[in-house]
Amino acid sequence: MTLSWSDLKIGDNLPPYTAGPLTRTHFVRYAGASGDFNPLHHDETFARAIGLDNVIAHGMLIMGIAGEAVSTWIDVKHLKKLSARFLSMTAPVDWDDPENTTKRATIVITAKIVKIYEEERVKMIKADIVAKDLQGSRKLDGYFLAAFP
Amino acid sequence: MDTSKVGFEFPAYTLVVDKTKIAEFAAAVSLKDNLSAINPIYYDENAAHKAGYRTIPAPPTFMTSFFFWTGDGLAEIVNALGMDISKVLHSEEEYEYLGQIYAGDSITRKMKVVEIYERGKKERAGMFVTVAVLETVVTNQRGETVGKVRSLMMER
Numbered sequence: 001m002t003l004s005w006s007d008l009k010i011g012d013n014l015p016p017y018t019a020g021p022l023t024r025t026h027f028v029r030y031a032g033a034s035g036d037f038n039p040l041h042h043d044e045t046f047a048r049a050i051g052l053d054n055v056i057a058h059g060m061l062i063m064g065i066a067g068e069a070v071s072t073w074i075d076v077k078h079l080k081k082l083s084a085r086f087l088s089m090t091a092p093v094d095w096d097d098p099e100n101t102t103k104r105a106t107i108v109i110t111a112k113i114v115k116i117y118e119e120e121r122v123k124m125i126k127a128d129i130v131a132k133d134l135q136g137s138r139k140l141d142g143y144f145l146a147a148f149p
Numbered sequence: 150m151d152t153s154k155v156g157f158e159f160p161a162y163t164l165v166v167d168k169t170k171i172a173e174f175a176a177a178v179s180l181k182d183n184l185s186a187i188n189p190i191y192y193d194e195n196a197a198h199k200a201g202y203r204t205i206p207a208p209p210t211f212m213t214s215f216f217f218w219t220g221d222g223l224a225e226i227v228n229a230l231g232m233d234i235s236k237v238l239h240s241e242e243e244y245e246y247l248g249q250i251y252a253g254d255s256i257t258r259k260m261k262v263v264e265i266y267e268r269g270k271k272e273r274a275g276m277f278v279t280v281a282v283l284e285t286v287v288t289n290q291r292g293e294t295v296g297k298v299r300s301l302m303m304e305r
Contacts, residue, residue, distance in 0.1 A: 019179075019180055020180065022180070026177070026180055029173075029176065029177045030177040030178070032173065032177070033170070033173045033174040033176070033177035033178075033214070034174065034177070034213055034214045034217055035214050035216075035217025035218040035222060036213075036217050036222075036223065037217075038223065050235055059238075059239050059242075060210060060213050060239070060242065061177070061178065063210050063242060064174075064177065064178030064208070064209075064210045064213075065178055065179075065180075067178060067208060067209035067210045068178050068179050068208075070209060071188070071208075071209065075200070075201070076206070076208070076209055077201060077202065077206065077249060079209055079246050080245070080246055081243065081244065081245050081246065082209055082210070082243070082244045082246075083241075083242075083243040083244070084241065084242055084243070085240065085241045086238070086239060086240055086241065086242075142243075
């Protein structure tokens with residue numbers, strides 16, 4: 001589904017996008033794709049050595065998931081800006097304890113239209129984005145700007 | 150962190166955007182295990198044409214890979230700024246899209262340290278951080294600026 005300009009109103013919530021639960025395999029795949037092999041994201045012994053209980057997701061993986069969410073709402077060739085602040089760490093699901101770890105590893109991206117305007121005769125929207133896990137912990141906030149030709 | 154590095158410019162690095170790398174990245178951010186499950190614009194030229202692209206486009210956050218797959222990647226940034234890798238966090242990232250990046254493009258990234266500042270109070274342990282603001286201009290083989298990246302790296 002892509003949005004059309006005429007249907008949009010300030011305050012509209014875009015359809016939530018859910019991803020996960022994130023696994024260690026997802027982290028390894030993202031490490032290979034992006035080239036970010038910080039061991040913090042795949043080597044539990046390294047994570048423990050710096051005081052964490054688990055490996056954690058790349059912040060940029062969460063932003064990448066947000067980018068995927070945006071591409072379900074608009075055609076990405078109309079994306080003008082994507083901006084994110086990283087707010088908290090994301091641990092993966094533990095396959096030996098999925099009941100207690102699935103929620104922390106499942107990411108929901110939501111967005112709300114905050115501005116509708118024209119810039120140099122181009123119709124634009126600004127939408128605020130939030131990523132949270134299913135426990136309500138905020139992972140990322142930010143916004144995107146998109147043009148409607 | 151070495152606060153005298155404001156204004157420091159990293160060498161320009163160039164790489165060719167591999168079609169397979171785009172598909173791999175698209176699979177990674179959509180949490181898919183194989184090509185047939187991802188958005189076809191990221192692996193199929195015909196699907197990309199139909200969607201209005203010249204050829205296979207790069208996904209929205211693909212520019213991040215230019216930092217890791219050129220030069221010495223993150224280590225080069227950390228070393229240039231005199232940061233302790235075990236205390237570094239990536240705290241913000243912003244992409245401005247000025248053109249489309251496509252498979253086959255020869256992309257050059259030019260990164261500069263534009264600002265370094267301290268935040269918080271030194272006497273409060275864990276609350277004091279040094280922040281480096283990095284700005285990168287991304288151009289293609291025709292010299293067109295296709296994107297700008299603003300990254301904040303924080304040292305605890």
